[in-house]
Amino acid sequence: MPLIASADAARVNRRRGSAADGVSFWHTLYLGTTRYNMAPDTPDPAPDALFPMAFLVEQDPGTTASAHYHQQDQFQLVVGGRATLGLHDVRPVTVHFTGAHTAYGPIRASQDEGVWYFTLRNGFDPGARFMTIPENRVALRAIPGRGHRESVAGPLPPATAPTETLLGPDPDGMTAWRYRLAPGATASGPDPANGKGQYWVVTEGSLTRDGETLPPMSCAFVFPDDAPFAAIAGADGSELIAMQFPRRE
Incomplete structure (x- = not known):
């Protein structure tokens, strides 16, 4: 979870x-x-x-x-x-x-x-x-x-696409993405099993997840065996940075 x-x-x-x-x-x-x-x-x-x-x-x-x-x-x-x-x-x-x-x-x-x-x-x-x-x-x-x-x-210019890859993807899963969501849109992340955990950080706007509002500078950690991260953008939309760690034996 x-x-x-x-x-x-x-x-x-x-x-x-x-x-x-x-x-x-x-x-x-x-x-x-x-x-x-x-x-x-x-x-x-x-x-x-x-x-x-x-x-x-x-x-x-x-x-x-x-x-x-x-x-x-x-x-x-x-x-x-x-x-x-x-x-x-x-x-x-x-x-x-x-x-x-x-x-x-x-x-x-x-x-x-x-x-x-x-x-x-x-x-x-x-x-x-x-x-x-x-x-x-x-x-x-x-x-x-x-x-x-x-x-x-970075420093990153203003987002022009709903999703863009910032780093990677490397063969061992290390990747970073940026998501730009319209108000009320749903963020649906990549499969966490491809890496060893993901962080999601709200850099602009807000998210709603399980009834909780997450303002800017909030974050989440998704474990490799979790379902893909999902949340809903707030009334002003949302910008998110997702970062996935490489798999390590």
């Missing part, structure tokens, strides 16, 4: 945070858990377990998040402000995918606005491994069979 996180419900989780590299931000948890809200001595979920993690980062203006990597595949969706992400200029709406153990960044937030982005994972990650720390660089090089995997789409 999909996990649904309304932006209105998630707002109570907004907390001030800072990373090990000193960058400061606001952190809003949507799904799962992170090291910013885990109770002391709570064991980490297994790295290979299907464990959705979704949170919104509002990175402070003028700050730089150092280049780093994670142990999990990850989508980031830029929904506010401006930044450079590595060599890429990013602003709403930009979709960024990095494979597990792929170093990326730095993320340099604009001086005037900062930058807002969703971080979306299908497995638990204990935190960033910063490339400024020699031990992390050594550990990354020692991982067998690793390769650099990174894809970016």
Whole structure:
């Protein structure tokens, strides 16, 4: 059964945070858990377990998040402000995918606005491994069979089609799409069995699902064995970004 996180419900989780590299931000948890809200001595979920993690980062203006990597595949969706992400200029709406153990960044937030982005994972990650720390660089090089995997789409122009593919589709199922729905139209997503979980984020307008209204900045996680995601656009229509993780053995 999909996990649904309304932006209105998630707002109570907004907390001030800072990373090990000193960058400061606001952190809003949507799904799962992170090291910013885990109770002391709570064991980490297994790295290979299907464990959705979704949170919104509002990175402070003028700050730089150092280049780093994670142990999990990850989508980031830029929904506010401006930044450079590595060599890429990013602003709403930009979709960024990095494979597990792929170093990326730095993320340099604009001086005037900062930058807002969703971080979306299908497995638990204990935190960033910063490339400024020699031990992390050594550990990354020692991982067998690793390769650099990174894809970016955006900043996106205004939508001109009801559905468009933004990233992929890759042979292992990694794909991202954009949907533009007229008022009252039904969103019907692709088969989740083709990947290892999907995130859906409302970037404009609203959705109604099972009687619940999902305003902008709401999200849902669809498990691989769920039925295709379906929801109805609100009175002003809706724009959605759907992101599907690659299958992993």
